[in-house]
Amino acid sequence: MDICAYQGSDQYALYAYWRALGENIPYFFPVSPERWGVCLLEDRLDGEFIFDLLETYVAKDKGQVVGFAQVGHPRFSWDAGGQKYDNPRIGNIRHFYFETGRHDVAKALYARAESFLKHFPHRHAFYHIYGMSCNAHHGKLHLSLEHVDAFLRGQDFQIEHENVTYRLALDDAAQPQCDALRLIPQPRDFYGPHEYVIWLDDTPVGTLKVRYMDLMNGEAAKDAVYLTLMAIDQDYRRRGWGSQALKVLCRMLRGKGYAHLFLDTAHTNTGAQRFYERFGFSHQGCSRSYILK
Ligand SMILES: CC(C)(COP(=O)(O)OP(=O)(O)OC[C@H]1O[C@@H](n2cnc3c(N)ncnc32)[C@H](O)[C@@H]1OP(=O)(O)O)[C@@H](O)C(=O)NCCC(=O)NCCS
Known part of the structure; x- marks a missing residue:
């Protein structure tokens, strides 16, 4: 060897x-x-x-x-x-x-x-x-x-x-949506993630950031989108707006032809895990980083 x-x-x-x-x-x-x-x-x-x-x-x-x-x-x-x-x-x-x-x-x-x-x-x-x-x-x-x-x-x-890594098949995500909630795309440079501000009527209540993997990798097939950030403002949490925003995102991604949404969240963030699992994401296993003391 x-x-x-x-x-x-x-x-x-x-x-x-x-x-x-x-x-x-x-x-x-x-x-x-x-x-x-x-x-x-x-x-x-x-x-x-x-x-x-x-x-x-x-x-x-x-x-x-x-x-x-x-x-x-x-x-x-x-x-x-x-x-x-x-x-x-x-x-x-x-x-x-x-x-x-x-x-x-x-x-x-x-x-x-x-x-x-x-x-x-x-x-x-x-x-x-x-x-x-x-x-x-x-x-x-x-x-x-x-x-x-x-x-x-x-x-x-x-x-x-x-x-913890999660995956959602976008076909499975067809659900009724709330018209009061919109995702507004933000200006971006060529390399950065796509960011959407979540508006509830005339109030911004959170942010979503995604990476379209076909754009990053120069692939012809549209399959995977990676959700790199999801946050709802503190005052609006646990009122269903996070779930509604994800529904709007999933509908938009399906409309663009994507098949899967991926994300990962900290193992300690059990609230987010519950949120994603309740939404229908499936657990794809854990991953780790290490430090040498
Ligand atoms: C995770 C987050 C986006 C959820 O948004 P939200 O608007 O609060 O979610 P919803 O109101 O739609 O919650 C739906 C369900 O998810 C679960 N859930 C959401 N937050 C939870 C928490 N902190 N603890 C336990 N369960 C939680 C519950 O089952 C909840 O239903 P319930 O309120 O009837 O119990 C939001 O809490 C947030 O911004 N957290 C801080 C940032 C973060 O952790 N982002 C994810 C990391 S990738």
Whole structure:
């Protein structure tokens, strides 16, 4: 088994490996190998390049890909107050995948990752905001990959944050709607999410942000939309307006030809989970980010 630095000639084999890996992962959306290659090496978040240093290692056994890892230094981050800042002293394991049972592969990939991470005071793995744009920037590790989770914990990584992922088939969402409620699209730049302010008669009562995955990935087929933010103003909560706003959104998305709405929410946000499940979303498993103390 060899660990090599990624080369352009690895792109198609690595893409095939990633597609097989993501078969049961809801937020690994279909994307062309070419677009995937761009997301792997030159990805942007809302127009800005995400990483200024990236190293990608590929593990091969008898010429077959048996794992890969990618580490990077992000160009920006957000502090606890939500303020964006440049040049965080963060080293992040963005990808870490290996075949089940191949502890030798995991150890060899981790040795490479560790020699990168040691230069940074803050070390993360699967830090969510640094995920790939073709995954709606969902960067966490899906827990169907239990062996990766077990390996990272074995290296003293601790859970930083856990999310629940949900999916709704838009066909199932046909329900009566309230005419008093409208979604007004906001001006946006080319790369950003689509934002809609929720108006109840003449009062703004909340916000929705979505990413249309076909627009992000250059895919012809319209399938997935990712709901990245949903909030109803405090004074209007638990009065049915959140449910009404989602109904209006679903009708609009169906009208545009989309088939599925995805989202994730914090594992601790049990109120939101109840809200989405009551609306008809189905649980698609948990995902995690990690921190090395
Ligand atoms: C989650 C949120 C969008 C729901 O909007 P809403 O207008 O309050 O929702 P609705 O009134 O339509 O609620 C419908 C049902 O969802 C469930 N629900 C909503 N909020 C809940 C809460 N905080 N705790 C428990 N159940 C909740 C309940 O079953 C509720 O029915 P009930 O009031 O008859 O018990 C809103 O509470 C909010 O903005 N929360 C803060 C931001 C947030 O957490 N966003 C989601 C993260 S992705």
